[in-house]
Amino acid sequence: MFATENLIFRGLEDDDLENILRLRNDPLVQRTLTFSAIAPAPSSKYKEHMKTFAEGSALWFSLVHKKNYEYVGFCCINLLEAKNRDARLGVTIASRFWGKGYGTEATRFTVNHAFKQFGLQRISLDVTEGNARARAVYTKLGFKEEGRKRRGNWIDGHWEDIIAMGVLDEEWAELHPDSRQL
Ligand SMILES: CC(C)(COP(=O)(O)OP(=O)(O)OC[C@H]1O[C@@H](n2cnc3c(N)ncnc32)[C@H](O)[C@@H]1OP(=O)(O)O)[C@@H](O)C(=O)NCCC(=O)NCCS
Known part of the structure; x- marks a missing residue:
């Protein structure tokens, strides 16, 4: 278990799955997903899928608030190609905590x-x-745009691109010199 200024980072607990389903069914969050239309997910199937996904992630953090242990969201890291030491980041915060x-x-x-x-x-x-909010977070932290899948996502009656972003270890270390001590 780890903690930052406001958040506790802990492993998945069974109770989290109900909260993850709630996140998934929040239309504000659904708008950021490319794999489904804005529609409710079937609950038991989705919870089972997310349990398997979390357990298969190289790193899974359920985020709870330091003050009252309220569920805030999750972060995860999934290895893409071990040989290339490349991984995919996922992050979702409950919309009532945005901003x-x-x-x-x-x-x-x-x-x-x-x-x-x-x-x-x-x-x-x-x-x-x-997804201007997410792009602002990633750009602020040092992720760079690396490519675009044109017309990758259909949303609200129009197409939008899906942007590939990435950050290299030395870029991160330079931008976050304190990271070595964490
Ligand atoms: C993306 C997400 C994790 C951001 O969480 P958050 O707690 O709102 O983020 P923060 O409060 O730390 O930062 C939000 C930033 O977006 C900026 N922002 C908000 N609305 C914006 C807009 N319309 N245009 C540009 N920037 C915007 C804010 O100004 C802030 O930047 P600042 O700190 O430099 O002022 C959260 O919105 C989320 O979980 N969304 C749904 C899932 C998702 O999109 N995940 C990422 C998929 S790639």
Whole structure:
């Protein structure tokens, strides 16, 4: 278990799955997903899928608030190709907590931890063009746009691109000199 200024980072607990389903069914969160339309997920199937996904992740953090242990969201790291020391970052914060700096705080700690503990040389992610909030967080922390899948996502009656972003270990270390001590 780890802690930053506002958040506790702990492993998956069975009770988290109900909260993860709630996140998945929040239309504000659904708008950021490319793999499904804005529609409710079947509960038992989705919870089972997320349990398997979390348990199969190289790193899974359930995030709870330090003050009252309220569920805030999750961060995860999934190895892409072991030989290339490349991994995919995932982060989701419950919408009632957006705009308080928690997404930045959670992403920063998770990326630090992944670089330090897994010997990765890069961390990758995909983000939709319209997800300005996520793009702001990633760009602020040092992720760079590396490519675009044109018309990758259909949303609200129009197409948008899916943007590939990534950060290299030396870029991260330069931008976050304190990361070595975390
Ligand atoms: C993306 C996400 C993790 C961000 O979490 P958060 O707690 O709101 O993030 P923070 O409060 O740390 O930062 C939000 C930043 O977005 C900026 N922002 C908000 N709305 C914006 C907009 N419309 N355009 C540009 N920037 C915007 C804020 O100004 C802030 O940047 P700042 O700290 O430099 O001022 C959260 O919105 C989320 O979980 N979304 C749903 C799932 C998701 O999109 N995951 C990422 C998929 S790739």
